[in-house]
Amino acid sequence: NAGVTQTPKFQVLKTGQSMTLQCAQDMNHNSMYWYRQDPGMGLRLIYYSASEGTTDKGEVPNGYNVSRLNKREFSLRLESAAPSQTSVYFCAILRGHSYNEQFFGPGTRLTVL
Amino acid sequence: GQQLNQSPQSMFIQEGEDVSMNCTSSSIFNTWLWYKQDPGEGPVLLIALYKAGELTSNGRLTAQFGITRKDSFLNISASIPSDVGIYFCAGQGYTGNQFYFGTGTSLTVIP
Numbered sequence: 001n002a003g004v005t006q007t008p009k010f011q012v013l014k015t016g017q018s019m020t021l022q023c024a025q026d027m028n029h030n031s032m033y034w035y036r037q038d039p040g041m042g043l044r045l046i047y048y049s050a051s052e053g054t055t056d057k058g059e060v061p062n063g064y065n066v067s068r069l070n071k072r073e074f075s076l077r078l079e080s081a082a083p084s085q086t087s088v089y090f091c092a093i094l095r096g097h098s099y100n101e102q103f104f105g106p107g108t109r110l111t112v113l
Numbered sequence: 114g115q116q117l118n119q120s121p122q123s124m125f126i127q128e129g130e131d132v133s134m135n136c137t138s139s140s141i142f143n144t145w146l147w148y149k150q151d152p153g154e155g156p157v158l159l160i161a162l163y164k165a166g167e168l169t170s171n172g173r174l175t176a177q178f179g180i181t182r183k184d185s186f187l188n189i190s191a192s193i194p195s196d197v198g199i200y201f202c203a204g205q206g207y208t209g210n211q212f213y214f215g216t217g218t219s220l221t222v223i224p
Binding site: 043056 | 211214
């Protein structure tokens with residue numbers, strides 16, 4: 001998974017609970033991303049971070065917050081989980097030829113009851 | 114939000130057959146990427162395309178960046194059972210920060 005780690009791998013929450021999904025990279029890349037993947041929907045961007053200390057909203061940011069406190073880590077927080085947030089969450093980094101290739105972590109499978 | 118039109122949605126083929134899938138967009142893209150995803154795993158990058166008209170191969174895989182910059186196709190030759198999975202296209206907009214994904218092509222290879 002191109003040096004991208006995600007924790008936890010699986011999580012079950014009750015509606016209203018909060019949690020933080022963690023993503024870490026070991027290759028000193030600037031840009032990091034959070035996506036969610038739902039059946040038949042492909043991957044949709046939640047938030048991204050072009051560099052340490054900066055974050056921007058993607059296509060589906062509602063209900064999520066992110067934090068990029070250092071270059072290595074990019075976390076995604078659900079303050080009050082809802083069943084609609086049941087999904088598989090992927091973190092990605094940007095690297096490669098002219099820095100326009102995305103590489104993904106293994107994912108976190110979240111179920112909200 | 115923008116999503117790419119990827120077709121076909123699913124394919125069932127015999128081992129040894131060739132496969133072709135494509136993606137189209139209403140927007141021009143700077144880069145096209147093709148990924149494969151196995152069950153329970155993250156997407157894995159197969160091929161990256163950077164210039165209009167570019168044709169790139171990776172083993173039995175060949176992909177092309179459309180001349181109009183609004184489409185791309187992926188071909189798999191002589192399919193084998195391990196080709197089974199979901200294939201995604203992705204396009205990078207000219208702002209450089211965001212990528213847009215197709216809805217995937219599910220490939221089943223029958224031995």
